Amino acid sequence: MRETHSENLTYPNRHAPPLELDVTTPSKDSFGARATLNVGDASYEVFRLDAVEGSERLPYSLKILLENLLRTEDGANITADHVRALASWDPAAEPSTEIQFTPGRVVMQDFTGVPCIVDLATMREAVTQLGGDPAKVNPLAPAELVIDHSVIADIFGRPDAFERNVDFEYERNRERYQFLRWGQTAFDEFKVVPPGTGIVHQVNIEHLARVVMTRNGQAYPDTLVGTDSHTTMVNGLGVLGWGVGGIEAEAAMLGQPVSMLIPRVVGFKLHGELPAGATATDLVLTITEMLRKQGVVGKFVEFYGSGVSAVPLANRATIGNMSPEFGSTAAIFPVDAETIDYLKFTGRSAAQVALVEAYAKEQGLWHDPSVEPVFSETLELDLASVVPSIAGPKRPQDRIELTDAKSAFRAALGSYATDAPKSAVDESSEESFPASDSPTYSAGGNGDGAPYDYHSAARGAKGRTSKPTKVTVDGAEFEIDHGAVAIAAITSCTNTSNPSVMIGAALLAKKAVERGLERKPWVKTTLAPGSKVVMDYYDRAGLTPYLDKLGFNLVGYGCTTCIGNSGPLQEEISAAVQESDLAVVSVLSGNRNFEGRINPDIKMNYLASPPLVVAYALAGSMDIDITTEPLGIGSDGQPVHLSDIWPTPQEISDTITAALSAESFASSYSDVFAGDERWQSLPTPTGKTFEWDPESTYVRKPPYFEGMEMSTTPVTDITGARVLALLGDSVTTDHISPAGAIKADTPAGKYLTEHGVDRKDFNSYGSRRGNHEVMIRGTFANIRLRNLLLDDVQGGYTRDFTANGEQAFIYDAAQNYAAAGIPLVVLAGKEYGSGSSRDWAAKGTSLLGVRAVIAESFERIHRSNLIGMGVLPLQFPEGETASSLGLDGTETFDLTGVTTLNEGATPRTVKVTATRTDGSTVDFDAVVRIDTPGEADYYRNGGIMQYVLRKMVNS
Incomplete structure (x- = not known):
């Protein structure tokens, strides 16, 4: 352990009483890590990492987690043993130790953020009904929402396109925006960046990110979770954060830590420089391809080496942004001189910049290219080898060299x-297409490398x-x-x-x-x-x-x-x-x-x-x-x-x-929360609880807490379940969660029509995320979804076994199953739920009546979100699939052993019995993918929101 320290860092006697600071939850400080950092005329309480033996060997990202545990150690949920476990991290081990990560703040975009605020508003009413104080339902960590997902490019290619599109945006989203303005006034620590400002992740790196936060007299690393998987863009600034489902973000806003396993960390060594003609996009597509092949789902990726200094901050942000595309939880660059220059350039105050540099250097968080940390696994890239590339036609990891x-x-x-297949008009027929002043x-x-002839209508x-x-x-x-x-x-x-x-x-x-x-x-x-x-x-x-x-x-x-x-x-x-x-x-x-x-x-x-x-x-x-x-x-x-x-x-x-110039950033963000005249003229409701409009088709009170009591309902086994969807590999949250345009002939379109909404005003699913009635009707409704219960059919359809197996919309069939009291399951292949951190992929699944999803493997965020909505994630036995087990989705399913959760333990497997129409059965033991005790608590409570609500009332 180092015993020499900078003159800027002083330490109280580790046996003396803690400093008298305004700290919401004082750390027990079992390691005597509390100290004071002096930067200019300011002093801050910090928790020094070198007070913990072994900390110096940790990768940058795990050092940030270690500081988080030191600062939030309460002796119950976060203990000295957790600190020791992280400090003694075994790079070669598979993740098995659970820790509680307490994000410093939460960032949201409006598609995913609106349901968060809808749920918070609903929780206020539920707390009141359970005898609690609605004012307790309040963000305890700073929460910032950027409205960036609601603008649609209706108008293009003309000078007034921006103004016209923003006008349309306000017309379509007036109810939502009024609701968000109410939230900004009703909830403490909640701010909204109005429409027409920028993309949440760019606003985050250019303005919202602190890199080092100060709060209640403390200075500590800026950490966050966001309701968009591309929250990882901020990793380029050295800020640790990642995307979570909206339900996890709500819990974080309400003071609940994120339960996680200490991850494996992949070191990605960079050297050299990008060649002329290669762009940041080419670099990130190359890295995405490499890391997908490496396999980094659920891991941290950390960049190091001599090439780091040759990667501009904007390129780092581009790489961090694509973390969900290569599957990692985070993809982080450490703080260095480039970080400091960017903070100065984007208009951060001199005091903030000085604090970031001083804190990073004192805590061993400053990048030293001569030091090679210990990683779980490594790979490297010579930046000079990057070539112009594109990716497609349907996955970001499918990189194609531009020449190919x-x-x-x-x-x-x-x-x-x-x-x-057929050929176009033969080359010799060129004279059939004479040149003109108005070319066709x-x-x-x-097809043959010959020059284009733009007067030819069918060549090529x-x-x-x-x-x-x-x-x-x-x-x-x-x-x-x-x-x-x-x-x-x-x-x-x-x-x-x-x-x-x-x-x-x-x-x-x-x-x-x-x-x-x-x-x-x-x-x-x-x-x-x-x-x-x-x-x-x-x-x-x-x-x-x-x-x-x-x-x-x-x-x-x-x-x-x-x-x-x-x-x-x-x-x-x-x-x-x-x-x-x-x-x-x-x-x-x-x-x-x-x-x-x-x-x-x-x-x-x-x-x-x-x-x-x-x-x-x-x-x-x-x-x-x-x-x-x-x-x-x-x-x-x-x-x-x-x-x-x-x-x-x-x-x-x-x-x-x-x-x-720095002036550009300063002027753009000088009054970023104020908004334009459109925003400021919106009528703003008032009051601690929201006045729901029963006629609204945008914002409705969801049913999550209906009939909820203070005591939990025991977990039950699942019997007589039917298969709602039989799905293949790589089913993404885009396939599951409602997104894009709403078609008139779908259940969601019919609902809006029945409620008096003209087709031209349907707007998108994303804009209506605050209305569960629309969203549940669009769940599993992607036009490219392939439900293998049906032959050669794409879209949101299934076989309805309450109607002799006839083809039906998934929503309609689910309603029939619910009326008959029949629970539902989903069968799926590998990487189920990959893609964006969409809470509605889990919310919609739950509200359709799906009790369990049995897949070959899950993407991290969606598995967690399913548990957060009370849906049981199960995995087929190693090497087995629905096909290898002979399952075609026409069976009924019984799942036994789930009730073990009532005893305070999580079963490793549950027994699944699938009964065919001829009475024969298929039995197998499905692996229970409830990975942490915290997730088990959520499932026992019926979901994370119910768990948090009961805790708040009991407090």
Whole structure:
């Protein structure tokens, strides 16, 4: 243990009484770690890590957890043994020791945050009914919500797109926004960043993140949980945090620690520098591919080595953002000089910056590239080996080198195009398509590497399935085919925080316009930056007009295309796509490209850097090798290649230096919680409890606490259950949780119609997350869901065994099962519930009457959320699947041994008996995936909210 310390750090006698500080829950300080850190004229209580033997060998991320335990040690939930267990961490061991992590704050976006506040408002009423004080239901940790998920790119390619889209946003979401304004006034420690400001994760790194927090006289590492899986973007700043379900976030806001196992930590060593032409997006797609292959689900990833200093903060944030895509809990960079420079540049106060540097250096949290920590496993990357890449057509980990993009598209096309293969018009028929002043465009590649002929309507599909379809839009006639780029979107938190790729895209646009190129007329082009700072530096650099010229007008500050808020395609394009069943594509600078996520008309989705998004908007097709074939014909009649307009690193660097300043951040965030006139003019309800509007179709009181009593109801076995859905591998929360547009002929659409809502006002599922009646009807309703109970059927359907096994909507069948008193189970394959941390994937499952999910494996967040909603997660025996056991979903299921939980123990397995229609049975022992005692408490209480509520009333 080190005995020498900086002159800035002083220690009270470890046997003396604790310092008289205003600390909500004073630590027992069994290790005498309490000390005082002096920074300038300020003094803070800190808990020094070197008071614990073994702390110096821990990775950066585990040091942060260790400080968290030292500071919150209460002798009951968090004990000295927990501290010792973490300090003596065995890198080679599988996680087995439970600890309680107490986040310093909570951050939310409005899709996932609205249900949190709805639940808190409901809890206030429930506390009152149980004889408690509703004022006790109050965030105990700072909670900040950024409204960023509600803007839809309805209007694009015109100067007023932003204003029009924001107007539509307020019209659609008025009830929700009034509710959030009530929450901001009713709850302490709750703040709202109004619409039209930015993406939550970018606002977090640019403004909300403290890196080192100060509260009640203490200084400690900034830690958080967020209601969005991409909360990990803040890991790039050295802040430990990750995405959780809304129900876990609610518990954290109410002072409940997050129960977790001490994780394995994967060290990712970086060296070298990115080569010219490679972007942060290329880097993160490379890392995503590597870590998916490594297998990092449930682990921390930590970057170290000499290459760390060569990774700008914005690139670190881009990498941290993609943590859910490669599956890790967190993907963190340690604090170093780059962190300090970024904090200064984004307008943090001099006192805050000084505190971060002093605290990190005193606590051994400052990155030293010469030190190689001990990790559970390691891998490394030479940054110089990164090459331009995209990922798709349906998973972010499926990286494709840009040079192989065309061939990879063609290889994948057979899975999406329904027509039989046929060649396009033969090359010799070129004279059939004479040139004209108004060229007829074709959205298809050549297939032979020959230059494009943009006067040819049907050339280029040679060698692959083709279905040229004529379209006329605004008087212009053209043809689209499989592979046409229907959406090119600079969107999402992944890249729109990163000046290098955003400036790169704008410079590429400038060069393209100067050469006379235009976007293809079938491409919907949108620009949705992460914060207002982006448009500020675009304007300063004089680049905005060039993006506008190519149709990349500002459509909003928020998550648009990446979360399914792409808005509709032009009617003529949409009709042609549907009529010919075309496999058209989207190209977006986001982090998610799952099937059915981006737009209902689009089957194939590709992730790419912002400059490549612009390039594909110019090319108009995925069936082109943009590294060798021209993007178009310039005003001089000559072909223009990507290499002709790709900006150099020096051009990007010079523009950033000239256009970005700390003043931009200071002005953008000077009054970030105030909002514009639209926000300020919203009528704001008052009172400790919310006045629910029985006619509201946006915000309704959920049924979670109906009939709840102070004593828990004993856990029961599950008998006579039916299978609601039989699912395969990689079923994501996008497949389960309602998202995107609401169609009129679905149960949710019918509900809204019955409640007097016009189809044009349906809005999205995400915007209606505060209404359980809508959300339950959209659970398991993704248009790409494949329920194997049915043959060759996609969408939210199942077999209803209360109606002789007839096909029915999943919601309708669930209602029939509920009326008959029949519990439900879901059978699934590997990686069940991967993707975003969507609480409604678990809430909807529970409200449909599903008592258990039996899968081959689970993604971390969804498994935890299922328990939080009282649904039992079970795993098939090692090596077994539903198929290998001969299960087809027509059986009835009995699960016995669950009642062991009533005895205070968690069974390792429960017996499952599946009875076929002929009376024969299949028996197996399913592994119980309740992994910690805390999770067992939640399940025994019927869910995490009921557990917290009972604790609050008892307190």
